[in-house]
Every structure is written in C-alpha cells, then in structure tokens.
Amino acid sequence: MEIDHGCDYDWEKEVEEFEKTKAGVKGLVDSGITKVPKFFIHTAERLINRGSTRDGLQVQIPVIDFQGIERGAIGGWRLSMRFCNGCYIESTRRFHEQPKEAKMDLYSSDGRRNVRFYTINGNFRKSDVASWRDAFSCTFMDGVVDPEVIPPVCRNEISDYMKYMIDLRDVLSELLSEALGLGRDFLQQIECMKSEYLTCLYYPACPEPDKTSGTVKHSDPTILTVLVQDDCGGLQIHYDNNWVDVPPIPGALIANVGDLLQLITNDKFKSVEHRVLARSTGTRISAACFFYPSSHRMLKPYGPIKELMSEDNPAIYREVSYIEFVTHYQKNVRESHSASALSHFKKGC
Secondary structure, X not given: OOOOOOOOOOHHHHHHHHHHHOOHHHHHHHOOOOOOOHHHOOOHHHHOOOOOOOOOOOOOOOOOOHHHOOOOOHHHHHHHHHHHHHHHHHHHHHHHOOOHHHOHHHEOOOOOOOEEEEOOOXXXXXXXXXXXXXEEEEEEEOOEOOHHHOOOOOHHHHHHHHHHHHHHHHHHXXXXXXXXXXXXXXXXXXXXXXXXXXXXXXXXXXXXXXXXXXXXXXXXXXXXXXXXXXOOOOEEEEEOOEEEEOOOOOOOOEEEEOHHHHHHOOOOOOOOOEEEXXXXXXXXXXXXXXXXXXXXXXXXXXXXXXXXXXXXXXOOEOOEXXXXXXXXXXXXXXXXXXXXXXXXXXXXX
C-alpha cells in the first residue's frame, strides 16, 4: 500500500536530499529537526499495537546458560564474550558518533559493498518506509573479510568480536544439530552457517516516535541471527498475536531462528517476527550477526532435511537455493512489509 503524502509533496526530492547528506538519521537529529521526514512515517495500520505485553499475558523469554556446555574452557570463553560485548557496543557508538565527514565515504545503499554505512538499504520505492536508525555493516563471506577495509575506529573490536561469533556459530551449530537428533556435525556438513553479515545499529532519539519505527516488523531470511544490545530496550517479538518486550540482560546474547532454518527443519524450529520501536529519549545501540550458507552453496538447493521426514511428517516446503530465497525476500517481502518469505516456498504454492 502506497502512503498518500499529499499532492504537493515531492517524495523523490526529499529522499534524494537526505541521501546526498550521507549523514544518516543521526545527521537529521544533529541538525535539530522537530518533525520526522515523511518517508519515515508509517500508515496508521502499520503502527497499531505499539505498546508492550498486554495485561494478564505472562511471557518468559527462554534464557540458556552455557555454563554446562562441554566445549573446551567454556567458562573463560563466556567471560571473554561478556567483556567483548561491552567493548563492541562502545566501538559501535564510536563509529556512529564520529563527525559525518569521517563516515561519508562509506555511505551507500548498495548491498554489494562488503563494508558500508547506510540508512536506506537497497532499492527504495514510494511504498517503502525508512527505518529510524543508521547501520554500519561488514560481510564476512565464508567467515573472512580484509581487516584493512574496516575503519580503524572499530577495526580491532570488530575483528575480535567476529572471532567469538565464529566460535559461537560452531557451538550453536552443534547444539542445533543434536536437538534435531542428527549428530553434532550435521549442520556443519551442509554448510548452512558458514558466512556472516554483521550490522552495527544506531537508533537515535526521535522527535515523533509514534509516527515511525526503529526497525519494521520482520523475520530474518537467514539461518540464525545473534544479537547483542545495550540496556536501552525497544526490541519486541511477536507472540500469541501480541508484541512482547525483550528485556536486556547484561552479558547476554539474543539468538533468533531465521526463515531458512525453519524451512530446512520443516517447521521443527520456527523463525521469530520482531521489531524495534522508535523512542523519544536515549540512543539504542545493538549489533546483529546473521549466519547464512557458504559461497559455494549459494546456488545449491536447500530443502527440508530428509532425515526429519516421515509419512506422518511430509515436506512442507520445496527445495530452494539461498540466492533464490533471499532475492524473493528482498523483492517481495521486505518491500511489502510482510513478515516472512516462507509461504511462497510451500509445496503447492
């Protein structure tokens, strides 16, 4: 649904002028604006149920302690990870709070760039609404990126953080494989969690938070997302037809199942729809690490795992390559503000 901004409103001009500044949302806030630009404003239908958990609904977000996981010196790893989380949040803040001149060369909406700074991601149409946040992203294809292309202001912290993320990836891959009853190495063998996309997010205070969103509702088209957040809050998940706050826990990481993992496990694991609210005060900082297949598996088909199929549990989805899956998501789901790409790949659709 296209938003009616009025016949005198020049949508293309406002977006073009914003992008030319290469300063992002923080640049708008620093300029002292008191009104949100119209291309950030949602329709009333998209802003319903902005509040937290409704009265009487008790929701406990599961918390998993890695204390008992037998993987080397796990205690030391947990302590190091906790320290790394704090350092990484601060390095994210340092990057985004630099003068705009230090970030402008990295500003781009082109997702093909391995390292970039952006507000608008990819193609942007009149039916789209921008999120009230800035992002700095690095693509680690097959777990590798040239550290020299990462800005010095956060280079060491990102490099250290990704070492822990790759270690965590291997731990989670083993745990998920065992939970499926397939043996520890199964998900590693099919290489569905071999590349990473890291996004460092900065959500400035908004002068009109009830008109926009920090991040619109969505589920991730990847295998798994691991998120670290500061103590500001604002993240919500969709549960039982209600939006539920995800309270920050010091030292904790949030793990979200992605759509592709739901597909290959035939709904054994289900992806989670989530969003981030805009806020009138304070700055929210978070970082999301998205796990997806290795480079040489991008065009190869993934389908429901045969070992999980039976006469009573037939395949729900057809086989699809990750490239086809994420392309459909970008063209038909993200831009239409639908929750998931999965329905398109159900058998018979």
